[in-house]
Amino acid sequence: MANKTSVNIGARLDRLPQSKWHVKIWLVTAFALLVCWSNGIGGSVQNILLNELHWLEPGSTLLAMWGTTYTAGQLFGALIGGPIGDKIGRKKSILLYEIIHIIAMIGGALSPNIAVLYVFRLLQGLALGALLVVLFAGFTEYVPGKNRGTWSSRTSFIGNWAHPICNGIALLIVSTGVSMNMNWRIQFMIPSILSIIACIFIYVKFPESPRWLESQGRLDEADKIMTSIEKEIEKSTGKPLPPVEVTNPKPVKKLPFTALFKGKLLRRTIVGSLVLIGMNTIQYTLMNWMPSMLSGLGYDTSKSQFMTMFGLFGAPFGIFIASLIMDKIPRRVMGVILLAGMAGLGVATGLLAPTLGMTGLIVMTFLLNTIIYMYVCYASAVYVPEMWPTSAKLSGSGFSNAMGRVSNIFFPFLVTNVAASSMGSGGVFILIAIVAAIIAVAVIFLGVETRGESVENIGDVE
DSSP states (O other): OOOSSOOOHHHHHHTOOOOHHHHHHHHHHHHHHHHOOTTTTHHHHHHHHHHTSOSSOTTOHHHHHHHHHHHHHHHHHHHHHHHHHHHHOHHHHHHHHHHHHHHHHHHHHTOSSHHHHHHHHHHHHHHHHHHHHHHHHHHTTTSOGGGHHHHHHHHHHHHTTHHHHHHHHHHHHHHHTOOHHHHHHHHHHHHHHHHHHHHHHHHHHOOOOHHHHHHTTOHHHHHHHHHHHHHHHHHHHOSOOOOOSOSSOOOOOOOOGGGGGSHHHHHHHHHHHHHHHHHHHHHHHHHHHHHHHHHHTTOOHHHHHHHHHHHHTHHHHHHHHHHHHTTTSOHHHHHHHHHHHHHHHHHHHHHHHHHHHHHHHHHHHHHHHHHHHHHHIIIIIIIHHHSSOGGGHHHHHHHHHHHHHHHHHHHHHHHHHHHHSTTHHHHHHHHHHHHHHHHHHHHHHHOOOOTTOOHHHHTOOO
């Protein structure tokens, strides 16, 4: 089976039937993604520190730094976490970033003042930025190309329940009557404990990626893990595995980080970055500007929050729909359709908002959230993670994620200026359309088709 340059890992993985082993790998990944919610509790913790404990003051620099510090951490985490993960492996990097994140969460919970808390807040962002890259991108190496998009979409579906779950837990903590000084600390401790459980699952149940081992020239280790996987699946299905179709595989090359900025990979770096810039900027605009637009239309705070909340039910609905159709439509076509849908619905919402009434606005925001989160799933969980060769997978995905984070730092200033102009809130939605159109053109002319392709074929950049 083996030769000097390959043990045919890709073909052996891609011919495996769907099995309990795939479900196990998916559940471990999805659970780890679900419980790392330092991002999800940011708003509720900030509210307590601002309005109850007065560690933060309205209009202060410290208050502005709450989100910026975390975002900066995520940016650098994605940027350095990818290359480290490509160097030390998928399993080790997941455990490393999980441990850093857990320590940062516990440190945050024990912080005696806001200065110390901000240090741990930066570390939380750094660890999570790196962890999201390896969980999404690394997972694509374990599942067959024929249904890789479906599996990745399912992972995104589970992971995106983190925000409603952790905010629900925050409400439960309030109902217990614990002091506000303990409340926010408990919010940090709960995901810490759950993440420790996730680490145990990863350590015990999650094998190192045989694809990564092969790309590093560690052929005996790759073959040993692959053989173990094959035996486990044969035992669970009670049937012999299909034959391996690729009998003369190409050697899997080890690529340096600089390869991302040359030749064919440079095109993917540009497209991947633009796709995630679009995700971050459009999602930011909707999440942060919709309440302001509703207030500008005369709805008070309680009504605007109510309408925004109902609109947000479109998020899990959109990801669920994406999981059903992701492997049925070519990736580039899917991206263009979703970008066009976001642009069209965004402009329609901005222009029609004054005439729709409360029910109409709820429907429009629900539809807009649905298609935006279909795109979030497509961009962050499926297309960008799968477009890279194995040895540069986390580096490419991490760099693209970092570029998306950079855009989130500067785009709010552009949105604010547009909204303050004569175009008003409607101009903000036109800005969404322009961003979507630019990215759609890039996907059409520079994008690579990955649907149904093996990781090895996608990674053949010669």
